[in-house]
Amino acid sequence: MGLTLQTLVNKRELGLSVRTGAEHLDREVRWALVSEHPDPAVFLEGGEFVLTTGSRLPSSASERRRYVSRLGGAGAVALGFGLSSQAPEVPGELVEAAELASLPLLSVPEETAFADISRYVSNCIADEQQRALTFAVSAQRDLARAALSPNVAREVVNRLAKALRCWVLLLDHEGELRAGTAAGRIHLSRVRIDLARLRDGGTGRSLSMTVGGDSVVLMSLVVGGRVRGFLAVGRSLAFTSSDQAIIVTAVSLLCADLQGMGGTLDTARRHRLAVIKIAIAGELALAESTSAVLETGWPEGDLRVALLGVPARHEVELLECAENDQALLSLGALVAVWDKGRVVVLMPHAEGDIRTLESLLRQVPYARGAVSEPTPGRELPDAWRRVHSVFNAAPDASRKLVVAGDVATMGLMRHLMSPEARGWAETLLQPLTDNSGKSKIDLRHTLWTFLAHNGQVDASASALGIHRHTLRYRMSKVAEALGCDMDDPATRAELWFALQLDDQP
Template sequence: MPLTAQTLLDRPDFKLQRVSGSPKAFRAPLSWALISELPDPRPYLDGGEIVLTTGSRISGATTSWKQYVGRLVDSGAAALGFGVSSYYPEVPEPLAGAAREADMALMAVPPETQFARVSRAVADGIYDERQKELNFAVAAQRDLTRASLSPYAARAIVDRLAKAVRAWVLLLDHQGSLRAGVSAGRMHLDRIRIDLPRLRDANAASSLSITVAGETVGLLPLVVRGSVRGFLAVGRSTPLGSAEQSIVTTAVSLLAADLHNARSVLDVQRRNRLAVFQIAIEGDIAMATATAQTLDVDFPEGDLRVAVLGVPTGHEAELIDHAERDHGLRCLSALVAEREKGRVVVLMPPAEGDIRTLESLVRRIPRARGAVSDPTPAAQLPEAWREVRSVFSSAPGTAGHLAHGSDVATAGLLRHLNTDQARTWARTLLAPLTEKDRNSKIDLRHTLRTFLAHNGQSDASATSLGVHRHTLRYRMGKVAEALERDLDDPSTRAELWIALQLSDQL
């Protein structure tokens, strides 16, 4: 319990007498004790102090006492100890009246009780309280650390934190979905989610404080590798003390570390899935199956569909996260892998609702699109993969669109051109662009592909790339310069388009 005026009043050796002030005023925590005879001690007050004075430099006028009490209230002083002496043998009634009006804790200090003893008692009490808070915080932090080592670390940390700070606690993922939390706070989920966008930017505020149903709620982001990967909400009717805030900070660090560890495991799992996928589309199904068993990767059996899903820059993490957690794909035991930034590949067995599952996934992610093959024997996956990539690249379509197997089957021209000589021609034609991209942050190859996919329409191409049309014009100038070609020539555009499609199959 914090040191208060009531604590001092209860000490029999001090023989203090209550003069005015409500029980609430006497329960206000004391931050320090100031002995001062100044009529205006405000320059020496920070708030929360008990001021000890004999009033020797204050006139007995009623207005003087009102002004004095007013100054104490303005500075945030918590209590006043008035030393009874020969100068004032009792507490002046104007002072008592002013204190009553301001609801300030006022006590009479008898002549035999030295101010120094009271001041020392305040200092000792504050030290003891801070030591208790420190011990409490250390014990709670040790408890949280033990919780972080449990099999269900996140849930254990949340439960221990809620008990330690006597608050409800919610742990949310980066999209605002509940991962763990005590039941008392779950009714506030919808309100809390409204403010999460303010914390999603890693450069945003380190925390937010909002009021929900009369309770103070702290919102803190969980940052992993520079990205916000989750949120912690802590709410109760009274503000947290400094020791409690340090406990919450420890919990945030442990939860972020747990996410980091989970992320590291996830990175390994993603690499394993991609390795199995790569072996499968190269045609060695036996090796893919054996590798999947070794790496503990689910590999669907029988005929398969192969799909490629894509998003523009800025939505890459959203695409892979949604695909990995998609309930429908999990039910199908689909293999999901990120082949490159913004490109997710899927191997899945044909089943009722499989196409709807992919279409739903594509529609949920901003500006996503995709292509999926017809069911094909596993041994023919390389051919199905080339075809589905071809249709994905040659028919960008609109956001939310999934090209089906019948669309893939119409990509006949590129199949006839799928020869070593044609691929060598494509590689040679695009070589200057490939070299430029190696030494530049700008993806000129992607810029050219988007420009050609939109029939050379600048506005549509710029919108698709998320840049201004003047920026697009500048980039296309760089493309033309690198290739030494006239991009207004229809024949040149056709050649470049075919070269880009063939290069995807290299």
């Protein structure tokens, strides 16, 4: 704590005497205000030691009580009465009023100028601010050195706890503990209750609250516009502005660490995708040797390849659920982004592997997928073609996993795989392909979603994450580009087959 009334009383050169309120001398003084105004409360911001000679004090006891009450209500920490030849003693009514309002009342001897008190308070506050600044800079430098540690997050937590003499909890985006002090762990369950309030807000959010009698600051760690974790800091004393600056520094370092981890994660994802692409291209030996060099791991034995898909707004959720699925991790599966809203999984055949994928799809809204039968690695190209075809031809039913056992599961599509048919499909859809290069709107994907939902506007708009009026506008652009009537069932059927054919690898 900074300058207190007790500090002023202990300063012998000032000669201050306590007339009432000795039990409140621990109050912090933020400024000394000299005022002879009959109602100085209007000028107060809180924390002021008000000094007066009493020359304009009200004469009646009731008015003096009101004067003192107004000071206390406005946040004054004490009243100083300057003694003089005209007022050698503090008026009794003023003492009684101060006692009633629980406002400390100090007498100032005639030889002590108010300017001396103001100067002393100002110097003390300046010294305190300088100490706080020096402390904050030193603590921030110490935290910055934590960035050189092998475990940045744990080191930041430990150094922050030491600097502020507080407990600290570092949580991931789901509220699981990443690092924390022993004193903080007892508050873990209570802190988790308030995480939802941060998730529901905007970026750069924080909360101040009380947990178990401690003042607690809870801040979100935002990287790339997404909440990636939380930092909770607490102690019995309130955090000062310099303390909060130190906490913000810790948050910045933790966010930078998460961003670095994200860069490592992106690299790992690219490596896994490269290995999968080599494998489904038929270069099995090269895929295995590449996986060894890139340290991605390689699933042994017969394999399944799966293609999972969701609307664009859920693609990150699908990828993260697949990457963190404990069953897939234990199998040594390779997971990577194949295309927008699509994730590919290469996994060894094992008991319960289909149930694992079905369980994964149930975790993500509107997710669906197709998976191959167990196949030797050398037959992966054919298995992938079947999976890709079945995924595109299957009904767009959420949380549905289709097993691509044979090309026959594609029904009529197996009769339409000629080069001539594919050329027809490419020509028919060419206006949409040309449009995608000129506009940010993917009209082809809009058409595919519209047809996959049987032309139902509300369902299609929901899957695309847009308003139904926006969907109608986009479909008018599709009809204009293709020169067709989208209300004609035959036209819809032709376009659906064209999309399936043109999507074949």
